[in-house]
Amino acid sequence: DGGITQSPKYLFRKEGQNVTLSCEQNLNHDAMYWYRQDPGQGLRLIYYSQIVNDFQKGDIAEGYSVSREKKESFPLTVTSAQKNPTAFYLCASSNQGAREQYFGPGTRLTVT
Amino acid sequence: SQQGEEDPQALSIQEGENATMNCSYKTSINNLQWYRQNSGRGLVHLILIRSNEREKHSGRLRVTLDTSKKSSSLLITASRAADTASYFCATAAVTGTASKLTFGTGTRLQVTL
Numbered sequence: 001d002g003g004i005t006q007s008p009k010y011l012f013r014k015e016g017q018n019v020t021l022s023c024e025q026n027l028n029h030d031a032m033y034w035y036r037q038d039p040g041q042g043l044r045l046i047y048y049s050q051i052v053n054d055f056q057k058g059d060i061a062e063g064y065s066v067s068r069e070k071k072e073s074f075p076l077t078v079t080s081a082q083k084n085p086t087a088f089y090l091c092a093s094s095n096q097g098a099r100e101q102y103f104g105p106g107t108r109l110t111v112t
Numbered sequence: 113s114q115q116g117e118e119d120p121q122a123l124s125i126q127e128g129e130n131a132t133m134n135c136s137y138k139t140s141i142n143n144l145q146w147y148r149q150n151s152g153r154g155l156v157h158l159i160l161i162r163s164n165e166r167e168k169h170s171g172r173l174r175v176t177l178d179t180s181k182k183s184s185s186l187l188i189t190a191s192r193a194a195d196t197a198s199y200f201c202a203t204a205a206v207t208g209t210a211s212k213l214t215f216g217t218g219t220r221l222q223v224t225l
Contacts, residue, residue, distance in 0.1 A: 004154075031210040042200055042215035043155070050210045058212075090154055099143055099204050099211045103154035 003027040004104035006091050011109045021076045021107045023091030030096040032074040036060060037088040049074055078109065085111045118201060118216040126224055131188040133219040135201030142204045144177055145213065146186050149198045158186075191223045
């Protein structure tokens with residue numbers, strides 16, 4: 001899991017509530033990413049950030065928001081507009097110029 | 113969208129045997145990477161092969177890339193029970209300082225004693 005922490009490991013919320021997932025890295029990486037994984041599926045990119053105060057939408061950004069106020073932190077908010085939020089969320093980071101990504105342990109979000 | 117398609121979806125072998133997984137993709141790539149995921153955990157990077165490379169080795173891992181066929185294979189030799197995991201290929205497009213990865217659906221490998 002490298003130097004990336006995600007908290008909490010499990011998160012339960014009621015439908016209609018916003019929820020924020022934490023992601024912190026101490027690898028001094030410029031780029032950070034959020035992915036969503038559904039059962040038996042690969043990962044889909046939600047948002048990514050190349051530098052502080054900058055971020056871009058991935059393939060499935062609708063219903064999600066992010067911020068990048070510090071290099072080390074890239075929190076993801078799952079809003080009530082996300083129609084199917086129950087999933088496993090993974091945060092990753094990569095070094096500038098390098099290509100491999102380092103992943104956190106993930107947060108499993110259940111919305112009922 | 114998921115670019116990679118992996119084959120087989122599931123593979124069960126005995127310890128000591130070799131495991132081969134295949135990945136096909138659709139568009140031009142900068143590089144292709146393989147990751148491993150143990151159940152309920154984050155992904156771990158295994159190996160990266162650039163678009164101008166054809167074969168790469170790392171320990172018991174051997175990766176090939178055929179850009180003309182838009183396909184890659186991962187071979188794990190002399191498998192161990194600890195190799196039981198899901199394996200994903202991911203194609204990379206570089207955007208500024210970020211590396212956008214598009215993941216396949218994965219191969220679930222079960223290695224039995």
